[in-house]
Amino acid sequence: MSTFTFSGSPLDPAALQRELRDEQCGGFAAFEGWVRNHNEGHAVTRLEYEAFAELAEKEGARIVQAAIEKFGVTRAACVHRIGSLAIGDIAVWVGVSAVHRDEAFRACRFIIDEVKHRVPIWKKEHYVNGDSGWVNCERCAMPTAHEHEHDHEHAHLHAHAHNAPAPAPMPDYSRQVALREVGAAGQSRLRAAAVLVIGAGGLGVPVLQYLAGAGVGRLGIVDGDRLEPSNLHRQTWYALADCGREKATLAANRVRALNPEVRVESHALRLDAGNAERLVQGYDLVLDCSDNFTTKFLLNDVALRTGKPVLFASVYQYEGQLQLVAGDASSPCLRCVWPEATRDGLVGNCAEAGVLGPVPGVFGSLQALEALKHLLGLPGLAANEMLIFDLVTLSTQRLRARRAPGCVAHARAGAPAETAPEPEVLEVQFASLAEATARGFTLIDVRDSQERIAEPMPASLHLPMSKLLAQASDLDVDGRYLLVCATGRRSGAAADLLRSQGFRECRSLRGGLKGLQSIA
Ligand SMILES: [Zn+2]
Numbered sequence: 001m002s003t004f005t006f007s008g009s010p011l012d013p014a015a016l017q018r019e020l021r022d023e024q025c026g027g028f029a030a031f032e033g034w035v036r037n038h039n040e041g042h043a044v045t046r047l048e049y050e051a052f053a054e055l056a057e058k059e060g061a062r063i064v065q066a067a068i069e070k071f072g073v074t075r076a077a078c079v080h081r082i083g084s085l086a087i088g089d090i091a092v093w094v095g096v097s098a099v100h101r102d103e104a105f106r107a108c109r110f111i112i113d114e115v116k117h118r119v120p121i122w123k124k125e126h127y128v129n130g131d132s133g134w135v136n137c138e139r140c141a142m143p144t145a146h147e148h149e150h151d152h153e154h155a156h157l158h159a160h161a162h163n164a165p166a167p168a169p170m171p172d173y174s175r176q177v178a179l180r181e182v183g184a185a186g187q188s189r190l191r192a193a194a195v196l197v198i199g200a201g202g203l204g205v206p207v208l209q210y211l212a213g214a215g216v217g218r219l220g221i222v223d224g225d226r227l228e229p230s231n232l233h234r235q236t237w238y239a240l241a242d243c244g245r246e247k248a249t250l251a252a253n254r255v256r257a258l259n260p261e262v263r264v265e266s267h268a269l270r271l272d273a274g275n276a277e278r279l280v281q282g283y284d285l286v287l288d289c290s291d292n293f294t295t296k297f298l299l300n301d302v303a304l305r306t307g308k309p310v311l312f313a314s315v316y317q318y319e320g321q322l323q324l325v326a327g328d329a330s331s332p333c334l335r336c337v338w339p340e341a342t343r344d345g346l347v348g349n350c351a352e353a354g355v356l357g358p359v360p361g362v363f364g365s366l367q368a369l370e371a372l373k374h375l376l377g378l379p380g381l382a383a384n385e386m387l388i389f390d391l392v393t394l395s396t397q398r399l400r401a402r403r404a405p406g407c408v409a410h411a412r413a414g415a416p417a418e419t420a421p422e423p424e425v426l427e428v429q430f431a432s433l434a435e436a437t438a439r440g441f442t443l444i445d446v447r448d449s450q451e452r453i454a455e456p457m458p459a460s461l462h463l464p465m466s467k468l469l470a471q472a473s474d475l476d477v478d479g480r481y482l483l484v485c486a487t488g489r490r491s492g493a494a495a496d497l498l499r500s501q502g503f504r505e506c507r508s509l510r511g512g513l514k515g516l517q518s519i520a
Pocket of ligand 1: 332333334335336337403404407408409410
């Protein structure tokens with residue numbers, strides 16, 4: 001029996017089921033798509049299906065065979081109606097028998113999804129008012145202001161055609177497969193991969209575009225926001241007419257329109273402590289495309305608890321950074337590097353601080369690139385470094401990130417504290433900043449502007465982290481510098497980096513400004 005067939009007459013599910021009976025199977029799952037009496041606000045009286053039969057049968061058989069191999073099921077079949085169908089008719093039937101039920105369910109779902117996306121079949125709807133028209137399912141069409149959720153199982157994905165059906169074009173990865181580093185094996189790796197993207201905004205848009213274009217097999221999208229007109233200068237994938245709609249849904253529709261082979265799971269909700277661990281399950285890699293610290297640090301902690309790698313991108317006005325948190329006990333995490341930057345509002349997001357559209361575009365593109373390299377096993381950003389890119393000066397830096405011995409996230413994740421010795425006399429303690437100045441130290445405030453405004457630090461140079469390292473060459477390499485931040489963690493990391501660049505007399509104020517207050 002051929003596994004994918006067309007039928008010009010009504011289907012008999014009982015007979016179809018009998019053909020898949022197998023005594024070694026304990027599970028059987030079937031799906032029936034029915035013709036319903038309305039679509040897109042039109043009352044439908046009947047349907048006609050037309051197929052590009054030769055191509056469709058081959059493609060359909062490939063899908064069923066792929067399901068049998070992928071899920072290890074015993075038997076599977078799909079039958080699609082063609083010709084004229086009445087309301088209530090079964091338009092498509094899928095049946096799968098397997099040793100266990102779970103594979104049967106999953107294979108059944110896979111077949112119906114793939115058939116909808118890949119098999120060239122067209123549908124003509126006949127309406128109550130006597131009109132008729134070839135319709136496409138919006139799931140694969142260009143989004144419009146009238147786009148809706150599409151759960152109706154009777155409609156199939158067809159290229160739009162005005163009485164002139166044409167086969168739907170297939171995704172073509174030849175331009176990337178041509179790379180020696182990708183090849184057919186790399187393409188299979190991408191197809192087998194699953195990536196969860198947190199945030200479908202300025203960073204998430206380029207990330208999703210490139211990952212979908214590259215043929216990453218499964219993409220999850222988490223975003224609880226609705227599109228606003230002020231988003232569009234940087235989120236140029238969306239349309240003005242989409243404003244007010246859930247971004248997770250809009251992004252999922254765009255992914256499907258770009259590449260129907262990608263399986264998309266959209267979650268129109270905000271990541272929180274209650275759902276984060278569940279959401280990251282089943283993905284190979286998580287990309288943080290969020291714009292707030294709460295989400296970033298939550299993801300960081302989830303990475304450490306689950307061992308799931310998370311690639312972070314953050315943008316602030318004209319600069320941004322990338323960091324990969326491997327999620328293991330020995331690699332540094334976000335809190336190892338930024339232990340005090342846990343409050344939102346400390347550094348503004350795009351809404352408050354302003355941003356030019358291409359800035360998140362650049363970082364989202366870099367993030368997509370690093371993600372593809374990660375999935376392909378190519379060299380890239382290591383788990384112990386950060387990439388900082390200033391788009392005003394166009395200067396990039398790769399900084400070493402260190403596993404902080406006192407990191408609370410690592411401690412909470414149950415990792416043993418790193419026993420590596422602290423670099424010698426990197427940190428010093430003073431009762432006051434005046435005392436440090438009296439001892440011959442030049443004070444450098446490495447906090448960012450907002451923190452400095454909130455808590456001024458007189459008689460000091462102001463060189464926020466990224467600037468400090470970019471402008472280190474302007475400092476006297478033999479100078480006695482005391483780096484100061486809120487808690488001493490950032491200044492410690494900065495002092496460590498300056499040390500590695502030859503600043504031997506550079507120190508960090510232990511405990512930062514908080515430490516001073518507790519002494520006083
Ligand atoms: Zn840590």
